Every structure is written in C-alpha cells, then in structure tokens.
Amino acid sequence: MKNIDVDKLLQEIFNDGDEFDVKERFEEKLGEYGISKTKALKLLNIDKDVFDEILEGTAKQPNLIHVVKVAEFLDIDVHEFVKMILKNQNPENIASIDRARKLKFLMKNFDVKALTKRGFFDGDDDIDEMVVKALTYFGYNSIKEFEDQLVEPLYSRSVRQFSDKMKDFWVRSAYQTFKLINNPNPYDRERLKDTIVNMKPYSQDVTNGLHTVCKALYNIGVTVIFQDYLETTHVRGATFIINNKPCIVITDYLKKYPTLWFTLMHELHHVLFDYDTVASNRYHLSDDEDLFLIEEKANGFARDFFMPIESFQYIKSFINSPYVVDKFAKEQEMHPSLVYSFFAWYQKELYGKNFYAAFKEFYPNCKIAVSKLNPVSWNEDNIKEVSEKIKAVFEIN
Amino acid sequence: MEENNKKSKKEQELSEADIERLQLLQRAHERKGKQLTITDDTGALKEIDELRQLVSKQLESPEEKYSIYYKGIRKLLMDHLPKGEDYKQMRDIIYDEKNIFLNLGKRKSDNKGVRGSDGRMTFQPVMNEILDIIIAWVGGSQNPFELYKQFYLLNEKHEYPHEEYDDSTRGVANAMLKLVD
Numbered sequence: 001m002k003n004i005d006v007d008k009l010l011q012e013i014f015n016d017g018d019e020f021d022v023k024e025r026f027e028e029k030l031g032e033y034g035i036s037k038t039k040a041l042k043l044l045n046i047d048k049d050v051f052d053e054i055l056e057g058t059a060k061q062p063n064l065i066h067v068v069k070v071a072e073f074l075d076i077d078v079h080e081f082v083k084m085i086l087k088n089q090n091p092e093n094i095a096s097i098d099r100a101r102k103l104k105f106l107m108k109n110f111d112v113k114a115l116t117k118r119g120f121f122d123g124d125d126d127i128d129e130m131v132v133k134a135l136t137y138f139g140y141n142s143i144k145e146f147e148d149q150l151v152e153p154l155y156s157r158s159v160r161q162f163s164d165k166m167k168d169f170w171v172r173s174a175y176q177t178f179k180l181i182n183n184p185n186p187y188d189r190e191r192l193k194d195t196i197v198n199m200k201p202y203s204q205d206v207t208n209g210l211h212t213v214c215k216a217l218y219n220i221g222v223t224v225i226f227q228d229y230l231e232t233t234h235v236r237g238a239t240f241i242i243n244n245k246p247c248i249v250i251t252d253y254l255k256k257y258p259t260l261w262f263t264l265m266h267e268l269h270h271v272l273f274d275y276d277t278v279a280s281n282r283y284h285l286s287d288d289e290d291l292f293l294i295e296e297k298a299n300g301f302a303r304d305f306f307m308p309i310e311s312f313q314y315i316k317s318f319i320n321s322p323y324v325v326d327k328f329a330k331e332q333e334m335h336p337s338l339v340y341s342f343f344a345w346y347q348k349e350l351y352g353k354n355f356y357a358a359f360k361e362f363y364p365n366c367k368i369a370v371s372k373l374n375p376v377s378w379n380e381d382n383i384k385e386v387s388e389k390i391k392a393v394f395e396i397n
Numbered sequence: 398m399e400e401n402n403k404k405s406k407k408e409q410e411l412s413e414a415d416i417e418r419l420q421l422l423q424r425a426h427e428r429k430g431k432q433l434t435i436t437d438d439t440g441a442l443k444e445i446d447e448l449r450q451l452v453s454k455q456l457e458s459p460e461e462k463y464s465i466y467y468k469g470i471r472k473l474l475m476d477h478l479p480k481g482e483d484y485k486q487m488r489d490i491i492y493d494e495k496n497i498f499l500n501l502g503k504r505k506s507d508n509k510g511v512r513g514s515d516g517r518m519t520f521q522p523v524m525n526e527i528l529d530i531i532i533a534w535v536g537g538s539q540n541p542f543e544l545y546k547q548f549y550l551l552n553e554k555h556e557y558p559h560e561e562y563d564d565s566t567r568g569v570a571n572a573m574l575k576l577v578d
Contacts, residue, residue, distance in 0.1 A: 196421060196425065197425045200425055273414055273418070301418055304422050318473075321469070321472055321476065321535075322468060323464055324473070327532075
C-alpha cells in the first residue's frame with residue numbers, strides 16, 4: 001500500500017469530481033462473481049451492520065482490516081476507498097485529521113518544547129494557534145507554501161547537513177530575513193578588505209562600534225544581522241550567500257562581548273576566502289562541527305587580527321594589572337575585553353590552563369553592544385517586521 | 398607532468414590566499430592614529446583626525462592620573478617587588494628613588510625628612526615616563542636590583558640628586574647598584 005498523503009487526501013475530500021457509487025460497485029461485483037451479499041460478507045468475515053456503516057461512510061471508527069478487505073473485494077485502490085469513506089465522515093472527524101496534519105507539520109519542522117521555552121510559542125497555544133504563529137512568522141499562508149518555498153532554495157543542491165530542528169528553524173529564519181532585507185548595495189571584495197583593516201578600533205566603542213561597522217559593511221553589500229542565541233543550536237555565527245551577496249548572522253552564544261567581534265571577523269574571513277564553498281552550499285554554519293575543514297583558518301585569522309601570539313607573550317606578565325592591560329589595549333586600538341578573552345584562549349591552548357571564568361568584570365554587557373542593531377529575539381510576530389526594522393538601522397538617510 | 402603542474406598551481410593559489418591574509422593582517426595592525434566614521438552621503442568609512450579631538454582634551458586629567466599612579470605604578474611595584482619584612486629596607490630604597498623622580502628631584506633628606514612635595518600630584522608625562530620603565534621591568538627580568546639601577550640612572554639623567562642615607566642603608570643601596578652589573 002502506498003503512503004497516504006494526508007494533505008492531498010484532505011484536499012481531495014473537499015474536491016468534488018471523479019466520484020463513484022460504492023454501493024453500485026458492490027452490486028456489480030456480486031453480479032460478476034455470482035454470489036449473494038450474505039455469502040460475500042460471510043467469506044469476508046464482516047458483520048452486516050459493520051459493512052453497511054463502512055459503505056455508507058457512517059462508521060465512526062472503521063476497522064482498518066475491514067477497509068482493506070472491502071477495497072480488495074471491490075477491486076479498487078485502498079487510497080481511493082479511504083477517500084470515499086472519509087468523504088462521508090462528520091466534520092468533527094475531518095477536523096481531527098486536519099489537526100493530525102498540523103501536528104505533523106509542527107513536529108517535523110519545529111522543536112515545540114524549546115521554542116515555547118524561548119517564548120516563540122505561547123504555552124497556552126493550541127495546535128491551530130501554533131501553526132498560525134509559525135506560518136505568520138515566516139510570512140506564508142499555508143503549510144504547503146511553507147514546505148514548498150522554503151525547502152527548495154536552501155536544501156536543493158546540498159544534502160541537509162543536520163537533523164536538528166532548532167538549527168533548521170534557525171537557518172530558515174535567517175535565510176528568510178536576508179531575503180526580505182534584500183540589501184541593494186553591490187558586493188565588492190576589495191572594498192570589504194579596506195573596511196576590515198579599519199575595523200579593530202571600533203571594538204573600543206561598546207555602544208556604537210558594532211553598529212558603525214555593520215552599517216559600513218551593509219553599504220558594501222555585506223549584510224550582518226544579530227540574533228539571540230537559540231538554545232541547543234551551538235551556532236556562534238553563519239555566512240549565507242544570497243543573490244551573490246554575503247550575509248552574516250552573529251549570535252550572542254556565550255554572551256560575551258569579545259566573542260561577537262571574534263565571530264564577526266571569523267565570518268568575514270569565510271566571505272573573503274571561502275566564498276565559493278559557501279556559495280555552493282548556500283550557507284555555512286560556524287558551530288561545533290567543521291564540515292569543510294575551513295574553521296581553523298578562519299579562527300586563526302580572527303585571532304591574529306586582534307591578538308597574535310606575540311601580543312599574548314607580552315601581555316601575560318601583566319594580565320593581573322588592569323591598568324597595563326588597558327594601556328596595551330589602547331595601543332592596539334581594541335577593547336580590553338578582547339585582550340582578556342584571547343589571553344584565556346592562549347592559556348588553554350598552550351598550557352592547558354583554564355581561565356574561562358576569569359576577568360569577567362572586564363567584559364562589557366553584550367546587550368548594550370547589539371541593542372542598536374535590533375537583534376532578533378524570537379518573540380517577534382513575523383520576519384517581515386524584523387527585516388524592516390533591521391534594514392532601517394542600516395540605511396543611510 | 399600535467400599532474401605536477403596542477404599541484405604547483407594549487408600550491409600557488411594557496412600561497413596567494415595566505416599572502417593576501419598576511420597583507421590584511423599587516424594593514425590591520427598599523428596604528429591608525431585616526432578614528433573612522435561613516436560619511437552620510439556615500440556610506441564609506443571616513444577618517445577623522447584624532448589629533449583634532451585631542452586639542453580639546455585637558456592635558457592633566459585627575460581620573461587618568463589616579464589610574465596611572467594607583468593602578469599602574471603603585472600596583473605593579475607592590476605586586477612584583479619581594480614582599481615581607483625582610484625586604485622592607487630594599488623596597489624603601491627603591492621607593493625613595495622613584496619618589497625623587499616623581500617630585501622632580503626633591504628629596505626628604507634636604508629638609509629633615511619632610512619633602513614638601515607629593516609624587517602623586519606630579520605631572521602626568523612624568524608619571525608616564527616612570528610607568529614605562531616599570532612595565533618594561535615587569536615584562537623583563539623582574540630583578541629588584543635592576544629596577545633600582547634603572548630609577549637611579551633615570552635620576553642621573555635628569556640631574557636629580559639621590560636620597561642620603563645612614564651608613565647601613567647606604568651600604569645596601571650601593572650593594573644593589575653593584576650587584577646588578
């Protein structure tokens with residue numbers, strides 16, 4: 001028996017058309033085989049009342065075995081027969097099938113529990129409300145549209161790289177946001193290089209620095225958006241190539257100010273040096289996995305950009321003197337928290353020492369740094385609204 | 398043969414990307430001395446001369462001076478000079494030399510133990526000069542005798558006198574100078 005597509009089935013139920021009369025068909029078959037109804041039912045081992053209910057479509061819970069047996073007897077496709085039975089079902093039963101379909105849609109595409117915890121879904125929402133919320137968020141009118149339009153451009157060329165629903169949601173959401181922002185500026189690699197070499201001093205300005213840099217990047221065709229970290233995704237950032245333009249997402253994974261700058265530089269390295277790889281896969285996630293073996297180069301570049309190992313060797317003697325670290329950071333034109341952050345990294349890498357929780361007092365609040373950039377917080381009603389807000393931030397008036 | 402060519406071409410491509418990477422890093426590490434902003438019309442990053450902004454900045458800032466003295470000079474010396482009663486005499490000798498420099502040559506021995514001047518109220522560039530020496534020392538040998546000698550030579554350079562001590566202290570001070578050679 002072929003798989004039953006509930007979506008299609010539901011559509012067919014409401015479509016009038018190639019209907020046929022089951023009772024008539026039954027009579028035909030009795031004639032063909034030359035047996036009586038009683039004899040036939042005895043052979044099929046089905047009670048007469050049950051049989052009539054199935055044929056009339058009034059059976060509340062038709063027995064599957066009976067349905068298959070009758071379909072066989074009538075020599076019609078089971079799928080067709082199920083359709084006939086469903087046509088006669090009461091609206092309540094139809095609605096419950098519809099609900100099953102919606103449930104499948106939600107379960108297949110969304111981690112409902114995690115997204116409810118995040119505030120995306122309301123804990124009191126019923127299935128219908130959740131579906132409306134999900135479709136509205138992505139800007140689609142029907143489940144079908146969601147599945148058709150969103151899957152194709154993202155996953156057609158490459159095999160999907162993960163089976164994680166939260167990551168999937170994350171990727172879809174980012175992709176849709178970039179499509180709606182639709183950065184009109186042409187991308188120019190040389191201008192991107194010029195901007196990159198001038199970026200470091202901006203890390204010193206916690207309130208406006210990232211904003212200024214992202215605005216400049218937008219103007220040379222590179223769109224950068226910020227999103228609150230989505231639980232369990234482990235994604236720090238990602239690079240998409242959409243309409244031949246680089247698009248970058250930064251999350252506040254780890255909630256550390258220096259990590260934002262590090263991730264931005266990491267992703268920009270992908271744009272400069274892994275453009276073709278990213279373009280052929282549509283997007284690249286910087287998470288715990290390194291599928292194309294390009295992460296180390298990007299990390300190395302971002303590290304050398306802010307704090308090469310020579311700087312670490314120098315500053316390690318002074319790390320407990322905030323004044324000297326501050327002075328050094330000023331000389332290097334970067335925020336002191338980057339010095340502490342890389343110090344901790346080098347200590348772990350070179351000597352296996354864990355400074356992860358140290359120097360926390362020198363890390364500025366991440367929220368302040370990204371607040372001007374309208375970070376996506378997953379509580380918005382729809383992506384269109386989000387995109388318009390972000391776009392407004394970048395456009396120069 | 399063709400295979401070899403391909404390989405060398407690939408190597409060349411790789412190194413080109415590496416060279417580009419290095420050039421970017423080099424440019425990024427050049428001190429700008431300038432701040433950037435975005436022009437309103439074209440959206441490009443524009444340089445504003447940092448010096449222009451410095452003009453309005455006061456040369457002496459109480460907050461900055463507090464930081465240089467307490468968080469810089471004093472904290473580094475306290476953290477890196479030997480601790481405890483056994484080393485107190487040595488520390489005092491080093492602090493005396495530092496204080497003479499900060500007070501532009503005024504010493505306690507000139508006025509019966511009263512200097513009549515306060516190193517914490519000295520000029521900011523003066524503080525910076527000695528702080529640079531301390532920072533280099535912490536990053537280097539961290540040998541207290543070495544630091545004493547550096548302070549001593551600094552005062553010599555500025556033709557400032559040195560503190561006058563009783564015989565036993567003078568003996569320690571001289572030994573510190575000699576031992577470092």
